[in-house]
Amino acid sequence: MSAPQIGILLREWRAARRLSQLDLALEAGLSSRHLSYVETGKAKPSREAIERLAEALEMPLRERNELLVAAGYAPRYGEAPLDAPSLTQVRRAVDLLLVQQEPYPAFLVDRRWNILGANRAAARVNRFLLDGRDSPHRNMIRHFFDPADLRGAVANWNEVAAELIRHLHGALRTAPGDPHARALLDEALSYPGVPARWRRRELDAAPAPLLTVAFRKHDRELRFFSTITTFATPRDVTLDELRIESCFAEDEATAALCRELARADA
Incomplete structure:
Protein backbone atom coordinates (compact mmCIF):
# COMPACT_ATOMS: atom_id res chain seq x y z
CA MET A 1 0.00 0.00 0.00
CA ALA A 71 -6.19 12.52 7.70
CA GLY A 72 -9.83 13.00 6.70
CA TYR A 73 -10.88 15.48 9.40
CA ALA A 74 -12.24 19.01 9.22
CA PRO A 75 -9.74 21.81 9.89
CA ARG A 76 -9.71 23.11 13.45
CA TYR A 77 -8.51 26.69 13.00
CA GLY A 78 -10.40 29.41 11.15
CA GLU A 79 -8.83 31.96 8.82
CA ALA A 80 -10.66 35.24 8.98
CA PRO A 81 -9.61 38.02 6.56
CA LEU A 82 -7.89 40.89 8.28
CA ASP A 83 -10.84 43.19 7.57
CA ALA A 84 -13.36 40.78 9.14
CA PRO A 85 -15.56 42.20 11.94
CA SER A 86 -14.19 39.52 14.30
CA LEU A 87 -10.72 41.08 13.98
CA THR A 88 -11.78 44.68 14.59
CA GLN A 89 -9.99 44.90 17.95
CA VAL A 90 -6.89 43.30 16.46
CA ARG A 91 -6.79 45.93 13.70
CA ARG A 92 -7.14 48.68 16.28
CA ALA A 93 -4.26 47.24 18.29
CA VAL A 94 -2.11 46.99 15.16
CA ASP A 95 -2.92 50.58 14.12
CA LEU A 96 -2.04 51.79 17.61
CA LEU A 97 1.32 50.02 17.55
CA LEU A 98 2.15 51.40 14.10
CA VAL A 99 1.23 54.97 15.05
CA GLN A 100 3.11 54.81 18.36
CA GLN A 101 6.32 53.96 16.51
CA GLU A 102 6.44 57.40 14.87
CA PRO A 103 8.72 58.99 13.76
CA TYR A 104 10.38 55.63 13.06
CA PRO A 105 9.15 53.08 10.51
CA ALA A 106 6.91 50.16 11.44
CA PHE A 107 5.35 47.50 9.24
CA LEU A 108 2.65 44.84 9.46
CA VAL A 109 3.96 41.78 7.62
CA ASP A 110 2.65 38.26 7.00
CA ARG A 111 4.75 35.11 7.00
CA ARG A 112 5.47 35.52 3.29
CA TRP A 113 7.00 38.97 3.96
CA ASN A 114 4.11 40.77 2.26
CA ILE A 115 3.65 44.24 3.73
CA LEU A 116 0.01 44.51 4.79
CA GLY A 117 0.31 47.89 6.45
CA ALA A 118 2.82 50.53 7.52
CA ASN A 119 2.95 53.85 9.33
CA ARG A 120 3.65 57.21 7.71
CA ALA A 121 7.25 57.12 8.83
CA ALA A 122 7.84 54.02 6.70
CA ALA A 123 6.55 55.85 3.63
CA ARG A 124 8.64 58.95 4.43
CA VAL A 125 11.88 56.99 4.82
CA ASN A 126 11.21 54.95 1.68
CA ARG A 127 10.61 58.08 -0.40
CA PHE A 128 13.73 59.71 1.00
CA LEU A 129 15.78 56.67 -0.02
CA LEU A 130 14.09 56.39 -3.45
CA ASP A 131 14.31 60.09 -4.38
CA GLY A 132 10.62 60.73 -3.84
CA ARG A 133 9.39 57.53 -5.52
CA ASP A 134 7.25 54.89 -3.87
CA SER A 135 8.65 51.38 -3.74
CA PRO A 136 7.61 49.19 -6.70
CA HIS A 137 6.96 46.28 -4.31
CA ARG A 138 4.83 45.43 -1.29
CA ASN A 139 7.12 42.66 -0.12
CA MET A 140 10.07 43.08 2.25
CA ILE A 141 12.30 40.56 0.47
CA ARG A 142 11.83 42.28 -2.88
CA HIS A 143 12.55 45.63 -1.21
CA PHE A 144 16.04 44.46 -0.32
CA PHE A 145 16.90 42.23 -3.29
CA ASP A 146 15.54 44.13 -6.30
CA PRO A 147 18.12 46.64 -7.62
CA ALA A 148 15.19 48.87 -8.67
CA ASP A 149 14.04 49.12 -5.05
CA LEU A 150 15.87 49.86 -1.77
CA ARG A 151 18.85 47.62 -2.46
CA GLY A 152 21.04 50.39 -3.86
CA ALA A 153 20.58 52.45 -0.70
CA VAL A 154 21.57 49.68 1.74
CA ALA A 155 25.16 50.34 2.79
CA ASN A 156 25.63 46.89 4.37
CA TRP A 157 23.62 44.95 1.81
CA ASN A 158 25.70 41.74 1.91
CA GLU A 159 25.20 41.41 5.65
CA VAL A 160 21.47 42.21 5.56
CA ALA A 161 20.74 40.04 2.51
CA ALA A 162 22.61 37.08 4.01
CA GLU A 163 20.47 37.36 7.15
CA LEU A 164 17.27 37.53 5.09
CA ILE A 165 18.32 34.43 3.15
CA ARG A 166 18.93 32.69 6.46
CA HIS A 167 15.38 33.59 7.52
CA LEU A 168 13.97 32.31 4.20
CA HIS A 169 15.75 28.99 4.64
CA GLY A 170 14.37 28.88 8.17
CA ALA A 171 10.83 29.61 6.93
CA LEU A 172 11.11 26.72 4.48
CA ARG A 173 12.25 24.48 7.31
CA THR A 174 9.32 25.65 9.44
CA ALA A 175 6.85 24.88 6.63
CA PRO A 176 8.60 22.40 4.31
CA GLY A 177 5.53 21.85 2.16
CA ASP A 178 4.81 25.56 1.55
CA PRO A 179 5.33 26.28 -2.17
CA HIS A 180 5.21 30.04 -1.51
CA ALA A 181 8.20 29.84 0.84
CA ARG A 182 10.20 27.92 -1.77
CA ALA A 183 9.17 30.32 -4.55
CA LEU A 184 10.18 33.39 -2.51
CA LEU A 185 13.56 31.86 -1.64
CA ASP A 186 14.17 30.96 -5.30
CA GLU A 187 13.19 34.47 -6.37
CA ALA A 188 15.58 36.07 -3.87
CA LEU A 189 18.40 33.81 -5.04
CA SER A 190 17.72 34.72 -8.69
CA TYR A 191 18.51 38.42 -8.30
CA PRO A 192 21.90 39.62 -9.62
CA GLY A 193 24.85 39.57 -7.27
CA VAL A 194 23.49 36.90 -4.93
CA PRO A 195 26.30 34.45 -4.00
CA ALA A 196 25.73 30.85 -5.12
CA ARG A 197 26.67 29.58 -1.64
CA TRP A 198 23.46 31.14 -0.27
CA ARG A 199 21.50 28.37 -2.03
CA ARG A 200 22.56 26.05 0.76
CA ARG A 201 21.33 26.49 4.28
CA GLU A 202 24.29 27.16 6.56
CA LEU A 203 23.60 24.91 9.50
CA ASP A 204 26.52 26.13 11.59
CA ALA A 205 26.03 29.83 10.98
CA ALA A 206 25.15 31.57 14.23
CA PRO A 207 22.91 34.62 13.75
CA ALA A 208 24.18 37.95 14.99
CA PRO A 209 22.63 39.02 18.32
CA LEU A 210 21.46 42.26 16.69
CA LEU A 211 21.36 43.19 13.01
CA THR A 212 21.68 46.82 12.02
CA VAL A 213 20.41 47.93 8.62
CA ALA A 214 22.41 50.91 7.38
CA PHE A 215 20.97 53.11 4.59
CA ARG A 216 22.96 55.82 2.82
CA LYS A 217 21.48 58.53 0.62
CA HIS A 218 22.48 62.10 -0.25
CA ASP A 219 25.47 61.90 2.12
CA ARG A 220 23.08 61.06 4.96
CA GLU A 221 23.02 57.77 6.80
CA LEU A 222 20.21 56.05 8.67
CA ARG A 223 20.90 53.10 10.94
CA PHE A 224 18.04 51.00 12.31
CA PHE A 225 17.60 47.86 14.36
CA SER A 226 14.24 46.11 14.61
CA THR A 227 11.99 44.28 17.04
CA ILE A 228 9.27 41.81 16.06
CA THR A 229 5.87 41.65 17.78
CA THR A 230 3.58 38.64 17.33
CA PHE A 231 0.20 37.68 18.79
CA ALA A 232 0.36 35.36 21.78
CA THR A 233 -1.41 31.98 21.51
CA PRO A 234 -3.39 32.81 18.34
CA ARG A 235 -6.36 30.57 17.45
CA ASP A 236 -6.77 31.93 13.93
CA VAL A 237 -4.50 31.28 10.93
CA THR A 238 -4.39 34.96 9.94
CA LEU A 239 -3.25 36.06 13.40
CA ASP A 240 -0.75 33.21 13.61
CA GLU A 241 0.98 34.55 10.50
CA LEU A 242 1.07 38.27 11.36
CA ARG A 243 3.99 40.14 12.83
CA ILE A 244 4.75 43.80 13.43
CA GLU A 245 8.29 44.93 12.67
CA SER A 246 9.24 48.11 14.52
CA CYS A 247 12.40 49.99 13.56
CA PHE A 248 14.44 51.98 16.09
CA ALA A 249 17.15 54.57 15.48
CA GLU A 250 20.57 53.24 16.41
CA ASP A 251 22.10 56.70 16.77
CA GLU A 252 21.12 60.32 17.21
CA ALA A 253 21.87 61.19 13.57
CA THR A 254 19.22 58.71 12.46
CA ALA A 255 16.75 59.94 15.05
CA ALA A 256 17.33 63.55 13.95
CA LEU A 257 16.78 62.72 10.28
CA CYS A 258 13.54 60.86 11.08
CA ARG A 259 12.30 63.87 13.03
CA GLU A 260 13.30 66.14 10.17
CA LEU A 261 11.34 64.05 7.66
CA ALA A 262 8.32 64.07 9.98
CA ARG A 263 8.36 67.86 10.30
CA ALA A 264 8.56 68.23 6.52
CA ASP A 265 5.53 65.91 6.19
CA ALA A 266 3.43 67.74 8.78
Whole structure:
Protein backbone atom coordinates (compact mmCIF):
# COMPACT_ATOMS: atom_id res chain seq x y z
CA MET A 1 0.00 0.00 0.00
CA SER A 2 1.37 3.43 -0.93
CA ALA A 3 1.69 5.93 1.87
CA PRO A 4 -1.29 8.32 2.17
CA GLN A 5 -0.87 12.08 2.06
CA ILE A 6 -0.73 12.30 5.84
CA GLY A 7 2.16 9.85 5.86
CA ILE A 8 4.05 11.95 3.34
CA LEU A 9 3.42 15.11 5.36
CA LEU A 10 4.54 13.53 8.61
CA ARG A 11 7.76 12.26 7.07
CA GLU A 12 8.48 15.69 5.58
CA TRP A 13 7.94 17.35 8.94
CA ARG A 14 10.00 14.77 10.82
CA ALA A 15 12.85 15.32 8.37
CA ALA A 16 12.57 19.10 8.74
CA ARG A 17 12.65 18.79 12.53
CA ARG A 18 15.34 16.06 12.41
CA LEU A 19 13.25 13.62 14.40
CA SER A 20 13.16 9.86 14.08
CA GLN A 21 9.87 7.99 14.28
CA LEU A 22 10.79 7.01 17.83
CA ASP A 23 11.61 10.61 18.81
CA LEU A 24 8.31 11.93 17.43
CA ALA A 25 6.26 9.08 18.91
CA LEU A 26 7.71 9.68 22.37
CA GLU A 27 7.15 13.43 22.13
CA ALA A 28 3.53 12.93 21.03
CA GLY A 29 2.79 10.16 23.52
CA LEU A 30 2.23 7.51 20.85
CA SER A 31 3.85 4.17 20.16
CA SER A 32 6.47 4.16 17.42
CA ARG A 33 4.65 1.18 15.86
CA HIS A 34 1.41 3.14 15.59
CA LEU A 35 3.23 6.12 14.07
CA SER A 36 4.89 3.80 11.56
CA TYR A 37 1.47 2.41 10.60
CA VAL A 38 0.10 5.93 10.18
CA GLU A 39 2.97 6.92 7.89
CA THR A 40 2.54 3.81 5.73
CA GLY A 41 -1.25 3.91 5.60
CA LYS A 42 -1.87 0.82 7.70
CA ALA A 43 -3.67 2.80 10.41
CA LYS A 44 -5.79 5.92 10.53
CA PRO A 45 -4.88 8.22 13.43
CA SER A 46 -7.51 9.75 15.65
CA ARG A 47 -8.09 13.49 15.60
CA GLU A 48 -6.47 13.74 19.03
CA ALA A 49 -3.39 11.87 17.80
CA ILE A 50 -3.08 14.24 14.83
CA GLU A 51 -3.23 17.26 17.11
CA ARG A 52 -0.63 15.77 19.46
CA LEU A 53 1.69 15.08 16.51
CA ALA A 54 1.21 18.64 15.21
CA GLU A 55 2.02 20.03 18.66
CA ALA A 56 5.13 17.86 18.94
CA LEU A 57 6.26 19.06 15.51
CA GLU A 58 5.57 22.72 16.44
CA MET A 59 3.58 23.20 13.26
CA PRO A 60 2.03 26.57 12.36
CA LEU A 61 -1.77 26.66 12.42
CA ARG A 62 -2.14 26.58 8.63
CA GLU A 63 -0.11 23.38 8.43
CA ARG A 64 -2.00 21.85 11.37
CA ASN A 65 -5.20 22.31 9.39
CA GLU A 66 -3.60 20.67 6.36
CA LEU A 67 -2.54 17.70 8.47
CA LEU A 68 -6.08 17.25 9.80
CA VAL A 69 -7.55 17.45 6.31
CA ALA A 70 -5.00 14.93 5.01
CA ALA A 71 -6.19 12.52 7.70
CA GLY A 72 -9.83 13.00 6.70
CA TYR A 73 -10.88 15.48 9.40
CA ALA A 74 -12.24 19.01 9.22
CA PRO A 75 -9.74 21.81 9.89
CA ARG A 76 -9.71 23.11 13.45
CA TYR A 77 -8.51 26.69 13.00
CA GLY A 78 -10.40 29.41 11.15
CA GLU A 79 -8.83 31.96 8.82
CA ALA A 80 -10.66 35.24 8.98
CA PRO A 81 -9.61 38.02 6.56
CA LEU A 82 -7.89 40.89 8.28
CA ASP A 83 -10.84 43.19 7.57
CA ALA A 84 -13.36 40.78 9.14
CA PRO A 85 -15.56 42.20 11.94
CA SER A 86 -14.19 39.52 14.30
CA LEU A 87 -10.72 41.08 13.98
CA THR A 88 -11.78 44.68 14.59
CA GLN A 89 -9.99 44.90 17.95
CA VAL A 90 -6.89 43.30 16.46
CA ARG A 91 -6.79 45.93 13.70
CA ARG A 92 -7.14 48.68 16.28
CA ALA A 93 -4.26 47.24 18.29
CA VAL A 94 -2.11 46.99 15.16
CA ASP A 95 -2.92 50.58 14.12
CA LEU A 96 -2.04 51.79 17.61
CA LEU A 97 1.32 50.02 17.55
CA LEU A 98 2.15 51.40 14.10
CA VAL A 99 1.23 54.97 15.05
CA GLN A 100 3.11 54.81 18.36
CA GLN A 101 6.32 53.96 16.51
CA GLU A 102 6.44 57.40 14.87
CA PRO A 103 8.72 58.99 13.76
CA TYR A 104 10.38 55.63 13.06
CA PRO A 105 9.15 53.08 10.51
CA ALA A 106 6.91 50.16 11.44
CA PHE A 107 5.35 47.50 9.24
CA LEU A 108 2.65 44.84 9.46
CA VAL A 109 3.96 41.78 7.62
CA ASP A 110 2.65 38.26 7.00
CA ARG A 111 4.75 35.11 7.00
CA ARG A 112 5.47 35.52 3.29
CA TRP A 113 7.00 38.97 3.96
CA ASN A 114 4.11 40.77 2.26
CA ILE A 115 3.65 44.24 3.73
CA LEU A 116 0.01 44.51 4.79
CA GLY A 117 0.31 47.89 6.45
CA ALA A 118 2.82 50.53 7.52
CA ASN A 119 2.95 53.85 9.33
CA ARG A 120 3.65 57.21 7.71
CA ALA A 121 7.25 57.12 8.83
CA ALA A 122 7.84 54.02 6.70
CA ALA A 123 6.55 55.85 3.63
CA ARG A 124 8.64 58.95 4.43
CA VAL A 125 11.88 56.99 4.82
CA ASN A 126 11.21 54.95 1.68
CA ARG A 127 10.61 58.08 -0.40
CA PHE A 128 13.73 59.71 1.00
CA LEU A 129 15.78 56.67 -0.02
CA LEU A 130 14.09 56.39 -3.45
CA ASP A 131 14.31 60.09 -4.38
CA GLY A 132 10.62 60.73 -3.84
CA ARG A 133 9.39 57.53 -5.52
CA ASP A 134 7.25 54.89 -3.87
CA SER A 135 8.65 51.38 -3.74
CA PRO A 136 7.61 49.19 -6.70
CA HIS A 137 6.96 46.28 -4.31
CA ARG A 138 4.83 45.43 -1.29
CA ASN A 139 7.12 42.66 -0.12
CA MET A 140 10.07 43.08 2.25
CA ILE A 141 12.30 40.56 0.47
CA ARG A 142 11.83 42.28 -2.88
CA HIS A 143 12.55 45.63 -1.21
CA PHE A 144 16.04 44.46 -0.32
CA PHE A 145 16.90 42.23 -3.29
CA ASP A 146 15.54 44.13 -6.30
CA PRO A 147 18.12 46.64 -7.62
CA ALA A 148 15.19 48.87 -8.67
CA ASP A 149 14.04 49.12 -5.05
CA LEU A 150 15.87 49.86 -1.77
CA ARG A 151 18.85 47.62 -2.46
CA GLY A 152 21.04 50.39 -3.86
CA ALA A 153 20.58 52.45 -0.70
CA VAL A 154 21.57 49.68 1.74
CA ALA A 155 25.16 50.34 2.79
CA ASN A 156 25.63 46.89 4.37
CA TRP A 157 23.62 44.95 1.81
CA ASN A 158 25.70 41.74 1.91
CA GLU A 159 25.20 41.41 5.65
CA VAL A 160 21.47 42.21 5.56
CA ALA A 161 20.74 40.04 2.51
CA ALA A 162 22.61 37.08 4.01
CA GLU A 163 20.47 37.36 7.15
CA LEU A 164 17.27 37.53 5.09
CA ILE A 165 18.32 34.43 3.15
CA ARG A 166 18.93 32.69 6.46
CA HIS A 167 15.38 33.59 7.52
CA LEU A 168 13.97 32.31 4.20
CA HIS A 169 15.75 28.99 4.64
CA GLY A 170 14.37 28.88 8.17
CA ALA A 171 10.83 29.61 6.93
CA LEU A 172 11.11 26.72 4.48
CA ARG A 173 12.25 24.48 7.31
CA THR A 174 9.32 25.65 9.44
CA ALA A 175 6.85 24.88 6.63
CA PRO A 176 8.60 22.40 4.31
CA GLY A 177 5.53 21.85 2.16
CA ASP A 178 4.81 25.56 1.55
CA PRO A 179 5.33 26.28 -2.17
CA HIS A 180 5.21 30.04 -1.51
CA ALA A 181 8.20 29.84 0.84
CA ARG A 182 10.20 27.92 -1.77
CA ALA A 183 9.17 30.32 -4.55
CA LEU A 184 10.18 33.39 -2.51
CA LEU A 185 13.56 31.86 -1.64
CA ASP A 186 14.17 30.96 -5.30
CA GLU A 187 13.19 34.47 -6.37
CA ALA A 188 15.58 36.07 -3.87
CA LEU A 189 18.40 33.81 -5.04
CA SER A 190 17.72 34.72 -8.69
CA TYR A 191 18.51 38.42 -8.30
CA PRO A 192 21.90 39.62 -9.62
CA GLY A 193 24.85 39.57 -7.27
CA VAL A 194 23.49 36.90 -4.93
CA PRO A 195 26.30 34.45 -4.00
CA ALA A 196 25.73 30.85 -5.12
CA ARG A 197 26.67 29.58 -1.64
CA TRP A 198 23.46 31.14 -0.27
CA ARG A 199 21.50 28.37 -2.03
CA ARG A 200 22.56 26.05 0.76
CA ARG A 201 21.33 26.49 4.28
CA GLU A 202 24.29 27.16 6.56
CA LEU A 203 23.60 24.91 9.50
CA ASP A 204 26.52 26.13 11.59
CA ALA A 205 26.03 29.83 10.98
CA ALA A 206 25.15 31.57 14.23
CA PRO A 207 22.91 34.62 13.75
CA ALA A 208 24.18 37.95 14.99
CA PRO A 209 22.63 39.02 18.32
CA LEU A 210 21.46 42.26 16.69
CA LEU A 211 21.36 43.19 13.01
CA THR A 212 21.68 46.82 12.02
CA VAL A 213 20.41 47.93 8.62
CA ALA A 214 22.41 50.91 7.38
CA PHE A 215 20.97 53.11 4.59
CA ARG A 216 22.96 55.82 2.82
CA LYS A 217 21.48 58.53 0.62
CA HIS A 218 22.48 62.10 -0.25
CA ASP A 219 25.47 61.90 2.12
CA ARG A 220 23.08 61.06 4.96
CA GLU A 221 23.02 57.77 6.80
CA LEU A 222 20.21 56.05 8.67
CA ARG A 223 20.90 53.10 10.94
CA PHE A 224 18.04 51.00 12.31
CA PHE A 225 17.60 47.86 14.36
CA SER A 226 14.24 46.11 14.61
CA THR A 227 11.99 44.28 17.04
CA ILE A 228 9.27 41.81 16.06
CA THR A 229 5.87 41.65 17.78
CA THR A 230 3.58 38.64 17.33
CA PHE A 231 0.20 37.68 18.79
CA ALA A 232 0.36 35.36 21.78
CA THR A 233 -1.41 31.98 21.51
CA PRO A 234 -3.39 32.81 18.34
CA ARG A 235 -6.36 30.57 17.45
CA ASP A 236 -6.77 31.93 13.93
CA VAL A 237 -4.50 31.28 10.93
CA THR A 238 -4.39 34.96 9.94
CA LEU A 239 -3.25 36.06 13.40
CA ASP A 240 -0.75 33.21 13.61
CA GLU A 241 0.98 34.55 10.50
CA LEU A 242 1.07 38.27 11.36
CA ARG A 243 3.99 40.14 12.83
CA ILE A 244 4.75 43.80 13.43
CA GLU A 245 8.29 44.93 12.67
CA SER A 246 9.24 48.11 14.52
CA CYS A 247 12.40 49.99 13.56
CA PHE A 248 14.44 51.98 16.09
CA ALA A 249 17.15 54.57 15.48
CA GLU A 250 20.57 53.24 16.41
CA ASP A 251 22.10 56.70 16.77
CA GLU A 252 21.12 60.32 17.21
CA ALA A 253 21.87 61.19 13.57
CA THR A 254 19.22 58.71 12.46
CA ALA A 255 16.75 59.94 15.05
CA ALA A 256 17.33 63.55 13.95
CA LEU A 257 16.78 62.72 10.28
CA CYS A 258 13.54 60.86 11.08
CA ARG A 259 12.30 63.87 13.03
CA GLU A 260 13.30 66.14 10.17
CA LEU A 261 11.34 64.05 7.66
CA ALA A 262 8.32 64.07 9.98
CA ARG A 263 8.36 67.86 10.30
CA ALA A 264 8.56 68.23 6.52
CA ASP A 265 5.53 65.91 6.19
CA ALA A 266 3.43 67.74 8.78
